[in-house]
Amino acid sequence: MSGFWQNKWVQLFLLKGRFAMTSSVATAVDYVLYLVLVRNWLAPVPANVISYSVGMVINFLLQKRFVFTLQRSVSKAFGLAILVSLGGMVLSTGIIYLLSRVDFFVDRQYLAKLSATGIVFFYNFYLKRFVFEKRFITSD
Numbered sequence: 001m002s003g004f005w006q007n008k009w010v011q012l013f014l015l016k017g018r019f020a021m022t023s024s025v026a027t028a029v030d031y032v033l034y035l036v037l038v039r040n041w042l043a044p045v046p047a048n049v050i051s052y053s054v055g056m057v058i059n060f061l062l063q064k065r066f067v068f069t070l071q072r073s074v075s076k077a078f079g080l081a082i083l084v085s086l087g088g089m090v091l092s093t094g095i096i097y098l099l100s101r102v103d104f105f106v107d108r109q110y111l112a113k114l115s116a117t118g119i120v121f122f123y124n125f126y127l128k129r130f131v132f133e134k135r136f137i138t139s140d
Contacts, residue, residue: 015067019125020060027117030055031110038109044100046095048113056085059124068132080131088124092116 030051037047060081064070070077095116099105105112 009072010024010132015129016125019128020066020121022066023059023121023124024056025062026055031117033115035110044109044112045093048096048116051090052085052089054084056089059085061126061133068129071114071133072131077131081128084124084127084131087119087127091123093121095119121138 006071031055034051036048037050041047042050053081060078063081064077072080093116095114099112099115100109
């Protein structure tokens with residue numbers, strides 16, 4: 001592999017690492033809030049909508065600061081990020097809904113939420129990169 005392409009892959013790997021770290025903070029808030037809500041007050045689907053929404057705002061702020069180079073106005077990037085995140089929330093909530101109908105996951109909501117989070121990670125990375133930097137994969 002040429003040095004040019006190796007460098008591109010290394011940059012993409014490092015970018016995904018920073019994305020994973022900032023997403024981990026937002027995901028931890030989302031995850032803990034979800035479990036508290038499910039355990040004490042709400043059914044899984046509304047609990048996911050609330051916890052995901054809180055995580056979504058935290059995620060935007062952290063990614064704007066530490067991950068992506070903003071190539072749009074903040075308001076436009078925020079609006080697009082919210083749209084992408086709403087798509088992620090629909091995907092995540094759909095997964096939670098389906099898994100919550102499986103006996104194994106009924107008493108293991110932490111696994112249902114973890115499964116949904118893992119799947120939505122890749123959706124979020126590539127679409128949020130487009131929102132902030134107007135590109136999906138390349139780093140030039």
